[in-house]
Amino acid sequence: MEFRDFTAGKDDDGRRLDRVLRIFLENLSMGEIYKLLRKGLIKVNNKKAKADTHVSQGDVISIAEFLFNSESKSNVVTAHSPVPSSENLNIVFENEHLLIIDKPYGRSVHGSEKEKDAGLDKEVTAYYEAKSKEEKEKSLSFRPGPLHRLDKNTTGLLVFSKSLEGAHWFSEGIKNHTIHKKYYGIAEGNLAKTEEWEDKLSDSDTTEQGFYTVSQNTSGLLAQTTAKPLAHGKLAGHDITLVEYAIKTGRKHQIRAQSKIHGHPLAGDTAYSGHKDKLLKREYYLQAYSLSFPANPLGLPPEIKIELSSDFLDLLRCCEIKNPGL
Structure with missing residues (x-):
């Protein structure tokens, strides 16, 4: 009988064989995998193996070739195959x-x-x-x-x-909280000074525009955000503020919900009380622009940043914010 061989990698090391196979052979149930192991149709290093065998890096897992036969309707295995990047x-x-x-x-x-x-x-x-x-x-x-x-x-x-x-x-x-995330956003109104926002948030009972929003709730999870105004302008005659948001927690819709709570919803974000305008090309403008990391074993630099997107910059120019100092 012919077998197709696969070599266990570093991230397979120490895992149970059945757990490896369950992910690798995602179209098969655990019961089917156990049956194949008992019949010797799946082997490790050319030997029958039990489901609770712990895999080591470099182990060769062999699977009977006929299981990959696309003409078989009952015992088809579809292993993950590389595709173009x-x-x-x-x-x-x-x-x-x-x-x-x-x-x-x-x-x-x-x-x-x-x-x-x-x-x-x-x-x-x-x-x-x-x-x-x-x-x-x-x-x-x-x-x-x-x-x-x-x-x-x-x-x-x-x-x-x-x-x-x-x-x-x-x-x-x-x-x-040793990894720090910062965002740029365009908020309605005139945010005059840096504010520290702390609110408890939970999912709402009703949907807005087809999805569940979050709202303030004393029994919710704590959300912490620092909102720092960077520049001010006008959108269709109304005040807007370019804001830097530094989040200390990562709650669902955190910035969007807290911006509404504190009277400065994101421009255009109608799910959170923002207002639409013909100049807005997006539902709202919010960009995660910075990630800061502590000393680490992964080879990450202290900070990774990106520049504002062209759509974002176009709106700033429309709002007469020509030099936000970013």
Whole structure:
């Protein structure tokens, strides 16, 4: 019987065999995987193995070739196959642990069937798998994923994991508040001075424009944001402020919700009391422009920054903000 061989990578090391196979062979149930192991149709280093066997880096996992036969309707295995890398990821930084992109406006991180958007996570996975095969470092069970949230219409720096070490370190940094995130936004009204916002937020019971917003609630989760005015201008005769937001927590819709609560909703953000205007080309203007990191073992610089997008700059000029000093 012929077998197809796969070599376990660094991020497979120490994992149970059934857990590796469950991710690698995503079309099969755990029951089917156990059955294949008992029959010797899946082997480790050319020997039968139990489901609770712990995989080591460099182990060769062999799967019976007939399971990959596309003509079989009952026992088809679709292993993850490398695909061409995306040309539209806008990569800002990349190493073996993390991938940081400049997320475009209107793109969902996880995708939407309704809007026919496959999702940036799938594009990053395709890029990761293609590159891993090219470098012969593909993990059988590890899949990259977003390590924090950005709403569909928020742009800017978005971080994906490329290794377990990178995922664990970044997640701990977010949890312990040692990684700092800053945003630029255009808010309605005249924010005269820097304000420290602390509010408790929770999901609303009703939807706005087809999705659940968040609102102030004494039983909600604490959200902390520093809002610093950078420049002032006029949009259709009304005051607007270019604001730098530094977030200490990462709640759903945090900046958008707190901006509404404190009387300065994002311009155009009608879900949070903002007002539409013909000059606005977006639902709202909010860009994650800076990530700051402590000393780290991942090879990250102290700070990663991007410049404002052209749409953002165009609106600033329309609002007579010619030199915001960014």
